[in-house]
Each structure stands twice: as C-alpha cells, then as structure tokens.
Amino acid sequence: MAQIDTFTRWSVIASGEGGGRIASQFFNRSENPGIDDRILVMNTNRADLRNTIDRMRGEMASDQGEEEMMQSHALEFGTQQGAGNFFPNGEACAREDLDRIVRRISDFNGADAFMHVATLGGGTGNGSIPYAVDQFKNGLADLDDDGASEDWMDSVIHTAFGVWPYYTEPPQRHFNAVSGLSRLLRNADGNQNADMVLLAANSHLDDEGRGSGRHYDSINDAIITAVDLMIGAGRETHSVIDIKDYVTIPSQMDAYHFTPAVATDLNGDVYELKYMLDQAAENTYVPMDVATTQAAYAIVRAPESMIDNEEITEPDVYSAFQDWTDKHGINVAGQASLTPKRGRGSDVDVLLLLGGFDLNPLLEHSRDEFEMLGDSLAGQGGSGGGGDLTRTELDRIVENLESYVERNAE
Ligand SMILES: Nc1nc2c(ncn2[C@@H]2O[C@H](COP(=O)(O)OP(=O)(O)OP(=O)(O)O)[C@@H](O)[C@H]2O)c(=O)[nH]1
Ligand SMILES: [Mg+2]
Incomplete structure (x- = not known):
C-alpha cells in the first residue's frame, strides 16, 4: 500500500486534565491509523500528568514503562503546578514554556494536521491551547533563534476540540468556557485563530447530570468516535474528503465552528x-x-x-x-x-x-455567569498563578465572540 503516505498524518495535542483524559482514550482504539502514536498530553501539574500517562498505559496495555511514556507522550509546562482554574494562568504557563512545547511537537515532524483538545471549563487546557494555536500559526518566526526550522508547521491545519462544562458547574467554569470559545475562534488581533473549532457539551451528551468518572468515559468515547470518523474519511474513502475540504469554505464564510x-x-x-x-x-x-x-x-x-x-x-x-x-x-x-x-x-x-450554526442555544447556559464574573476578574492579578486579565483583554474577548456569533446567528 504505497499510497499510505499520502494520507493526512494527524497529531493529537491535549492540554489539561480532561483534555488528557480524552486523548488517552485514543490509545484504546485498536486502529487509529491517522494518528499512530503522535499524541502529546500536556499539563501544568505533574501529578495529573502521571495519572493521564498511567491511564494511557492501561488503555494500550503498553509494555512501555511509565518513565518512557512520560518522555514520549507527556510534557509538564510552566512553573505553577496548576492554573487555579483561571485561564490566564494556563496561558501564562504556556507562554513561559512555549519553546519547550514547540520542541516536543517538532518531534512529530511531518504531521499535516493537529487536533488540539481541551476542556473549556478549566484553566490549564483552556488557557494554553488557544494561545498555543495562535503561536503555532503566527508566532513561531519570532521564536526561532536556535536555528531550528519549524517551516513544516506553516502548512499544518489546526483543528481544536473544546468541551463545554456541565451547565450546573460553578460560574468560573462558565466564565472560562465563554472566554475559551472566543479565544479558539479569534486571536487578540480579531483574526481567525483555529482553522476549525469542534464543540461538545458535557450536559448535552450526558443527560444523567453531573459527571462522575464513568460519565466522562462515555462522553469521551463519543468524542473519540466522532474524531475517528472524521479522520477516517481522509484515509480510505473512495472520494476522499479530508481536513482541507472541511476547513477551507467555512473559513471563507467566517463560520468555522462545528x-x-x-x-x-x-x-x-x-x-x-x-x-x-x-x-x-x-x-x-x-x-x-x-x-x-x-x-x-x-x-x-x-x-x-x-x-x-x-x-x-x-x-x-x-x-x-x-x-x-x-x-x-x-x-x-x-x-x-x-x-x-x-x-x-x-x-x-x-x-x-x-x-456555522447559531451558537446562542449553547451560550445561553453560560452568559449570565460570564457577565457576572467578568467585572470582578478583569483587572486583577489572577489568583497567584502568574496570569492576569486586563479589562482591555476581556473587552476584546467579548467583542470577538459577539461579532462572530452575531454574524452566524442571522
Ligand atoms: N468530557 C469531559 N469533561 C471533563 C473531563 N474532565 C474534566 N472535564 C470537564 O472539564 C472542566 C474542568 O477542566 P479540567 O480539564 O479539569 O481543567 P484543566 O485544564 O486541568 O485546568 P485547571 O482548572 O487548571 O485544573 C469541567 O468543566 C469538567 O466537567 C473529561 O474527562 N471529559
Ligand atoms: Mg487541572
């Protein structure tokens, strides 16, 4: 099967605890030919990262040792040991360690498309993923002073999967989620960030209410199934539709959430x-x-x-x-x-x-919490995690999301 190399090579980049848990479930697929082992899980917290890796080893019945798996599939970033559920801290941690993140991802040299995975209610994944996507797309030229070329990244397609918190979760989770969606869609300049933003809502996928580990497993499984079908279509279809087909027209239409x-x-x-x-x-x-x-x-x-x-x-x-x-x-x-x-x-x-559907039925569940918390969180130095959120930044996040949503709600 000589043509196998012409198929899209995916890489999965997950950040934060929930993102890591979702990514670890990719390994229990007996075949994931589009991804192989190009999976990286990142966290600001080493204990969480170890749990994820142990989980992965369980899923794949790996004979690789824990240390070996940590080295090939895990990255601890930032100096904070957590983001305190405040997304600017997760972003600050990623900024601190961007060069290390890039170096690890460069090990996947030749990936054509990234699937970034984060829960949007948290601080680590939700803080770091939108920032990292923007840097991968726009910022790496500034970073390259060690001569390492990341040119191959220029043509990589960045899709992101964001998971909405349970509707009953605390307001801060909803504040993070609304901010995270805005930042996945638009960067600070108001331009398109991720090439495609995929969304799933915990409450919508689990009508039994709040999550215990078991519910997460079935929700995560649904997410993996969707990604699997999506990636599979770029491989063995008779008429191949592939990731380039998914992203081009929706981006032109400015309607690239799915x-x-x-x-x-x-x-x-x-x-x-x-x-x-x-x-x-x-x-x-x-x-x-x-x-x-x-x-x-x-x-x-x-x-x-x-x-x-x-x-x-x-x-x-x-x-x-x-x-x-x-x-x-x-x-x-x-x-x-x-x-x-x-x-x-x-x-x-x-x-x-x-x-490109109307996002209001989703945002409805979080808007009040977002507005309620915005005033108290903006302008503060965060909760000691090194990140802060200025009024200007928050205003931009609001404006970016509102303008995107309004266009698509017409
Ligand atoms: N679908 C799904 N959602 C999860 C999972 N784990 C956590 N969540 C949701 O994610 C949010 C919490 O985010 P975490 O992933 O724990 O946060 P984090 O990225 O580690 O960031 P911190 O807040 O810094 O810990 C909540 O809304 C949870 O409901 C999971 O395995 N699957
Ligand atoms: Mg965490």
Missing part, C-alpha cells in the same frame, strides 16, 4: 440512508438548531463487504445527503463521503459535521 452529530451501529440492511442521517442529526454534541447550519459534511462508514457488494454506494450517499439538506431547508456548503470499515456485517456509522 459540532459532530453521530449515529453508530445502524443496521444498513434495514434502514434507509436518509433515516440514518436523521438519526445522526438528532444526536448533535451541543444544543443547536439544525436549520441554522451553514456548512455540513456527511461521512458514512460501512463494512467493506457492503461497499464491495454495492449494497451501499457513493451515489446513494450523495443523494441521501442532498435529500437530507433539502428536507431541513439548509442551503449549505457541503459534501458527503462513503468510507469503508473492516469486516462484514451490516452496521453503518454516520457522522454529520454541522458548522
């Missing part, structure tokens, strides 16, 4: 494709109105044998997708693809990536 909507293990002998797309659309990862979608991609994954026997074909998928968008009155930029999975049987999986 939610996955997923349905798995649907009996392909029984159900029509159009019904399967509907099933997926009923399972969006954030609260949203499908009719407000501005860009949509459909990825249908079916057993190789079904595709070979033409029980399911690409034209079937295209026309089902067309019918589906028509039915919802969505006049969107879009594309559909059919991708094989190994084996027989008739279980079909569907991923819809829905983009």
Whole structure:
C-alpha cells in the first residue's frame, strides 16, 4: 500500500486534565491509523500528568514503562503546578514554556494536521491551547533563534476540540468556557485563530447530570468516535474528503465552528440512508438548531463487504445527503463521503459535521455567569498563578465572540 503516505498524518495535542483524559482514550482504539502514536498530553501539574500517562498505559496495555511514556507522550509546562482554574494562568504557563512545547511537537515532524483538545471549563487546557494555536500559526518566526526550522508547521491545519462544562458547574467554569470559545475562534488581533473549532457539551451528551468518572468515559468515547470518523474519511474513502475540504469554505464564510452529530451501529440492511442521517442529526454534541447550519459534511462508514457488494454506494450517499439538506431547508456548503470499515456485517456509522450554526442555544447556559464574573476578574492579578486579565483583554474577548456569533446567528 504505497499510497499510505499520502494520507493526512494527524497529531493529537491535549492540554489539561480532561483534555488528557480524552486523548488517552485514543490509545484504546485498536486502529487509529491517522494518528499512530503522535499524541502529546500536556499539563501544568505533574501529578495529573502521571495519572493521564498511567491511564494511557492501561488503555494500550503498553509494555512501555511509565518513565518512557512520560518522555514520549507527556510534557509538564510552566512553573505553577496548576492554573487555579483561571485561564490566564494556563496561558501564562504556556507562554513561559512555549519553546519547550514547540520542541516536543517538532518531534512529530511531518504531521499535516493537529487536533488540539481541551476542556473549556478549566484553566490549564483552556488557557494554553488557544494561545498555543495562535503561536503555532503566527508566532513561531519570532521564536526561532536556535536555528531550528519549524517551516513544516506553516502548512499544518489546526483543528481544536473544546468541551463545554456541565451547565450546573460553578460560574468560573462558565466564565472560562465563554472566554475559551472566543479565544479558539479569534486571536487578540480579531483574526481567525483555529482553522476549525469542534464543540461538545458535557450536559448535552450526558443527560444523567453531573459527571462522575464513568460519565466522562462515555462522553469521551463519543468524542473519540466522532474524531475517528472524521479522520477516517481522509484515509480510505473512495472520494476522499479530508481536513482541507472541511476547513477551507467555512473559513471563507467566517463560520468555522462545528459540532459532530453521530449515529453508530445502524443496521444498513434495514434502514434507509436518509433515516440514518436523521438519526445522526438528532444526536448533535451541543444544543443547536439544525436549520441554522451553514456548512455540513456527511461521512458514512460501512463494512467493506457492503461497499464491495454495492449494497451501499457513493451515489446513494450523495443523494441521501442532498435529500437530507433539502428536507431541513439548509442551503449549505457541503459534501458527503462513503468510507469503508473492516469486516462484514451490516452496521453503518454516520457522522454529520454541522458548522456555522447559531451558537446562542449553547451560550445561553453560560452568559449570565460570564457577565457576572467578568467585572470582578478583569483587572486583577489572577489568583497567584502568574496570569492576569486586563479589562482591555476581556473587552476584546467579548467583542470577538459577539461579532462572530452575531454574524452566524442571522
Ligand atoms: N468530557 C469531559 N469533561 C471533563 C473531563 N474532565 C474534566 N472535564 C470537564 O472539564 C472542566 C474542568 O477542566 P479540567 O480539564 O479539569 O481543567 P484543566 O485544564 O486541568 O485546568 P485547571 O482548572 O487548571 O485544573 C469541567 O468543566 C469538567 O466537567 C473529561 O474527562 N471529559
Ligand atoms: Mg487541572
């Protein structure tokens, strides 16, 4: 299979505890050919990092020792041992150690696309990831005084996955989340930051309420499933849709936030494709109105044998997708693809990536907390973690998000 090298090579960069936990679950996939072992988990807190690494070792039944795994997949950054759940501290820690972060990521030399992962309610992941993405895209030229070239990074696509806190979590989590979304979308200059921002909301994916470890596992599994389907479509599809296709038009439209909507293990002998797309659309990862979608991609994954026997074909998928968008009155930029999975049987999986939708149904859950805390947090020196948040910075965060959301809510 000589052409394997032409497929997109992904790398997963996770920061903070929840981000690390999600990333560690990538390892329990028996095949993740798009990622291989290009996974880096970062944290400001060494104990958390060890827990994540131990978890990873468990997931992959690794024969690598803990130290070895720490060296190949973990990075402790900043001097604070935590970010005190205040995102400017997480950002300050990343700023302190940007050169070390870049050096570690350079070990993945040749990755074409990054999937950055962070929970948005925390301080570490949410503080560091938007900052790091901006630096990777715009700031590295300033950093390179040791002659090391990071030129390969210029063409890397940066996607980010952000996880919204449970609606019932304390106000500071919501303050972080709103700020984090704004900073993933826009940098301090008001320009696009991440090339694509994927969102999932804990409460929306877990209707049993507050998270215990178990609930996180199933939510994280849903996130991994979506990423897996998304990455898979860039590999073995007949008509490849790949990450470049996902990001180009939405960026031009200034509508580059997405939610996955997923349905798995649907009996392909029984159900029509159009019904399967509907099933997926009923399972969006954030609260949203499908009719407000501005860009949509459909990825249908079916057993190789079904595709070979033409029980399911690409034209079937295209026309089902067309019918589906028509039915919802969505006049969107879009594309559909059919991708094989190994084996027989008739279980079909569907991923819809829905983009550019009205974000207000999500933001509604956090806006009051955000506004309530903003006044008291701006202008303070933070909580001793080295980061502060000026009134000007906070105003910019508000303005960036508002202008982005308003455009897309029309
Ligand atoms: N889906 C999911 N959410 C998580 C997980 N762990 C924590 N969270 C959510 O993430 C938020 C807390 O963020 P953490 O990831 O613990 O924070 P951090 O990035 O380590 O930053 P600090 O605040 O500095 O500890 C809360 O909203 C939690 O509900 C997880 O494994 N999965
Ligand atoms: Mg933490």
